[in-house]
Amino acid sequence: LRAGGPDAKAMVLGGFELSERLLSFPRPVIIACSGHAIAMGLFLLLSGDHRVGPEGRFKFQANEVVIGVTIPNAAVEILRQRLTPGCLARAIALAETFTPTNAVSSGVLDEVVPPDDVLARALEIAALAGTLDPNAHRIAKLRARQQSLEALRAAIDADDAELAAFL
Numbered sequence: 001l002r003a004g005g006p007d008a009k010a011m012v013l014g015g016f017e018l019s020e021r022l023l024s025f026p027r028p029v030i031i032a033c034s035g036h037a038i039a040m041g042l043f044l045l046l047s048g049d050h051r052v053g054p055e056g057r058f059k060f061q062a063n064e065v066v067i068g069v070t071i072p073n074a075a076v077e078i079l080r081q082r083l084t085p086g087c088l089a090r091a092i093a094l095a096e097t098f099t100p101t102n103a104v105s106s107g108v109l110d111e112v113v114p115p116d117d118v119l120a121r122a123l124e125i126a127a128l129a130g131t132l133d134p135n136a137h138r139i140a141k142l143r144a145r146q147q148s149l150e151a152l153r154a155a156i157d158a159d160d161a162e163l164a165a166f167l
Helices: 006-024 040-047 075-080 083-095 115-129 134-165
Strands: 030-032 049-053 111-113
Touching: 006 040, 006 049, 006 075, 006 134, 030 115, 040 075, 075 083, 111 115, 115 134
Parallel strands: 030 049, 049 111
Antiparallel strands: none
């Protein structure tokens, strides 16, 4: 990423556009996280409607400031729509590493279960979510996320312009 170039730009923007698609997807998006979620892995995890992760020695981190990369505007918006305010500030400026112990209270995950139960629990939630009225779900999700999605789109466009300046 620090080397820049069109491939780095495409990778970064593509990841954030995928996040935008997940956040606005018309059906429930249930994510089974089987381990660590670092950088774009974290941003994609935070884009699910319900996120189930494992107990254990796992890390969830926006590590941009650790590796010397300015955190993208889009990353800030994704973190903002999920993390608690105090955790948001630490995640962005200090690259705080969250663990399964504090993942639910910080907003990183919705549930933490034993590692062997992650997929089964996510499938249970997906089955329940599958009983929702699709149109009502779609409208409710978009209403709840309208401001976040607008901010994310503006952030992706700003990141596109910033990254173009470095090519």
